[in-house]
Amino acid sequence: MTMAQQMGNQPLIVLSEDSQRTSGRDAQSMNITAGKAVAEAVRTTLGPKGMDKMLVDNSGNVVVTNDGVTILKEMDIEHPAANMIVEVAETQEDEVGDGTTTSVVIAGELLAKAEDLLEQDIHATILAQGYRQAAAKAKEVLEDMAIEVTAEDTEQLEQIAATAMTGKGAENAKDTLSTLVVKAVQTVADDDGIDTDNVKVETAVGGSVAESELVEGVIVNKERVHDNMPYFAEDANVALLDTALEVKETEIDAEINVTDPDQLQQFLDQEEKQLKEMVDHLKDVGADVVFCQKGIDDMAQHYLAQEGIIAVRRAKKSDMKRLARATGGRVVSNVDDITEDDLGFAGSVAEKDIGGDTRIFVEDVEEAKSVTLILRGGTEHVVDEVERAIEDSLGVVRVTLEDGQVLPGGGAPETELALELRDYADTVGGREQLAIEAFADAIDVIPRTLAENAGLDPIDSLVELRSEHSNGNQPYGLDAYTGDVVDMEADGVVEPLRVKTQAVESATEAAVMILRIDDVIAAGDLKGGGTDDGDDDEMPPGGGMGGGMGGMGGMGGMGGAM
Numbered sequence: 125m126t127m128a129q130q131m132g133n134q135p136l137i138v139l140s141e142d143s144q145r146t147s148g149r150d151a152q153s154m155n156i157t158a159g160k161a162v163a164e165a166v167r168t169t170l171g172p173k174g175m176d177k178m179l180v181d182n183s184g185n186v187v188v189t190n191d192g193v194t195i196l197k198e199m200d201i202e203h204p205a206a207n208m209i210v211e212v213a214e215t216q217e218d219e220v221g222d223g224t225t226t227s228v229v230i231a232g233e234l235l236a237k238a239e240d241l242l243e244q245d246i247h248a249t250i251l252a253q254g255y256r257q258a259a260a261k262a263k264e265v266l267e268d269m270a271i272e273v274t275a276e277d278t279e280q281l282e283q284i285a286a287t288a289m290t291g292k293g294a295e296n297a298k299d300t301l302s303t304l305v306v307k308a309v310q311t312v313a314d315d316d317g318i319d320t321d322n323v324k325v326e327t328a329v330g331g332s333v334a335e336s337e338l339v340e341g342v343i344v345n346k347e348r349v350h351d352n353m354p355y356f357a358e359d360a361n362v363a364l365l366d367t368a369l370e371v372k373e374t375e376i377d378a379e380i381n382v383t384d385p386d387q388l389q390q391f392l393d394q395e396e397k398q399l400k401e402m403v404d405h406l407k408d409v410g411a412d413v414v415f416c417q418k419g420i421d422d423m424a425q426h427y428l429a430q431e432g433i434i435a436v437r438r439a440k441k442s443d444m445k446r447l448a449r450a451t452g453g454r455v456v457s458n459v460d461d462i463t464e465d466d467l468g469f470a471g472s473v474a475e476k477d478i479g480g481d482t483r484i485f486v487e488d489v490e491e492a493k494s495v496t497l498i499l500r501g502g503t504e505h506v507v508d509e510v511e512r513a514i515e516d517s518l519g520v521v522r523v524t525l526e527d528g529q530v531l532p533g534g535g536a537p538e539t540e541l542a543l544e545l546r547d548y549a550d551t552v553g554g555r556e557q558l559a560i561e562a563f564a565d566a567i568d569v570i571p572r573t574l575a576e577n578a579g580l581d582p583i584d585s586l587v588e589l590r591s592e593h594s595n596g597n598q599p600y601g602l603d604a605y606t607g608d609v610v611d612m613e614a615d616g617v618v619e620p621l622r623v624k625t626q627a628v629e630s631a632t633e634a635a636v637m638i639l640r641i642d643d644v645i646a647a648g649d650l651k652g653g654g655t656d657d658g659d660d661d662e663m664p665p666g667g668g669m670g671g672g673m674g675g676m677g678g679m680g681g682m683g684g685a686m
């Protein structure tokens with residue numbers, strides 16, 4: 125039977141019975157509503173005076189945070205368009221580590237402004253085109269506005285580090301913490317660039333945030349394997365092993381036939397002898413400390429203690445890497461092969477107690493290309509939130525050192541963007557002009573929200589900001605503490621250029637993608653295609669859209685409770 129024959133007498137059914145479909149303006153407005161809802165959920169956290177959110181999961185775990193991406197990750201968002209906005213925050217987090225709330229709020233506002241134009245029958249394709257043009261222009265404007273920073277300008281780097289912490293739990297101690305963050309990033313920087321993985325962040329509950337410290341070296345969250353081992357070693361040669369200090373035969377289930385007690389004793393003696401030889405070999409090459417990624421046999425522990433060697437077992441692989449980097453040692457897979465050259469060196473290795481936890485500190489390393497930041501705080505929730513702020517802060521310092529370009533904060537770049545984009549729109553004309561103007565209006569959401577969250581009158585603040593910028597005072601922004609419009613650079617509120625360019629870029633991409641959708645089909649199982657982040661299965665098969673909207677309803681309820 126051909127298709128034409130079938131079409132002759134009954135409608136052609138393409139979709140299965142239980143699939144759902146929403147098309148045209150309905151689809152657009154449904155997606156826009158979902159996207160806006162996500163932005164709305166984080167909007168009140170923006171800026172130094174932003175509020176925090178308490179997120180509670182089914183089993184009662186509580187997270188208190190001000191961090192946009194954390195909020196969105198913890199919220200159980202199901203709607204596919206809403207998830208596209210969440211991805212904006214995730215991209216921002218991966219690329220720069222800060223500016224997640226900003227990016228999401230801009231994306232939401234781009235959708236809101238688009239909605240007005242769609243109602244005026246401006247086609248989504250024109251909107252998409254205009255938004256893209258505006259974003260390209262925005263990038264130029266931001267780049268023109270940027271100020272150069274050098275790697276040696278520690279003071280400015282500290283301001284950048286501190287700006288990323290404002291409004292977060294870390295704020296009270298931001299002077300101490302920003303000094304530590306900048307020092308940490310500067311220390312791990314090498315010819316290959318900056319890998320902030322070499323800055324390990326350890327948290328310890330107890331004490332105050334201001335008591336946080338930077339250890340140039342590595343802290344391993346373990347203790348000495350045997351009580352008779354020394355607590356510390358000075359000028360220590362460090363052996364790094366990723367193999368067990370055990371006798372190999374016991375690993376493969378060998379069967380030993382013992383016929384008399386002497387034989388058993390002989391066998392045990394033999395094992396002991398081998399372990400003793402291993403330890404002797406470590407002693408001979410000069411090891412004072414042994415970090416072992418695997419287990420250490422009881423007998424070997426005993427011999428090591430006897431030789432006065434400090435040993436740690438089951439160290440994490442990531443710690444082994446850091447230890448190698450810090451001490452200049454090499455991780456060895458066979459104890460018999462280890463030589464003097466494989467050993468690393470540390471001026472001090474010591475077991476210490478922080479916040480009631482025992483850890484091994486490996487310090488005074490020649491070239492500390494690996495550091496540990498110990499964050500302290502009164503309670504677990506406090507240290508967790510400080511840790512998130514520090515991650516943002518490490519990110520912005522890294523990005524600044526990489527790019528060497530920063531912008532004043534406090535809504536200064538956004539105000540400038542909105543102004544210049546409006547001028548630019550006039551030169552474009554046509555229907556795109558309306559889209560570019562809408563984009564400019566959307567960007568204003570950042571200074572407006574900063575003012576609102578600081579309890580200021582947003583209209584007054586915007587008027588003042590615009591008037592300064594019209595007079596050519598580009599670095600003028602809103603000081604959220606005093607409510608004054610001042611030179612943000614002089615005020616020490618500075619952020620990397622990339623935070624803003626990335627936020628505008630990914631917000632635009634997501635908004636355009638959502639706007640261009642005019643047909644939503646709940647497609648059963650999407651195989652191979654769809655979003656590639658493994659979230660595909662969150663879209664329920666069959667009545668997918670219904671379930672999705674239910675999810676948004678749940679989110680709305682959550683928003684109300686916050």
Ligand code: ADP
Pocket residue numbers: 169170171172174190191192222223224225226227287288290291532533534535570574602603604605617619
């Ligand atoms: P995000 O997740 O986008 O980084 P934040 O809550 O960290 O959100 O807020 C960032 C915004 O707060 C930026 O626009 C930044 O310029 C602004 N900001 C930071 N410190 C100040 C300040 N002292 N006064 C005014 N705005 C500030």
Ligand code: MG
Pocket residue numbers: 222223224287288289516
């Ligand atoms: Mg921030």
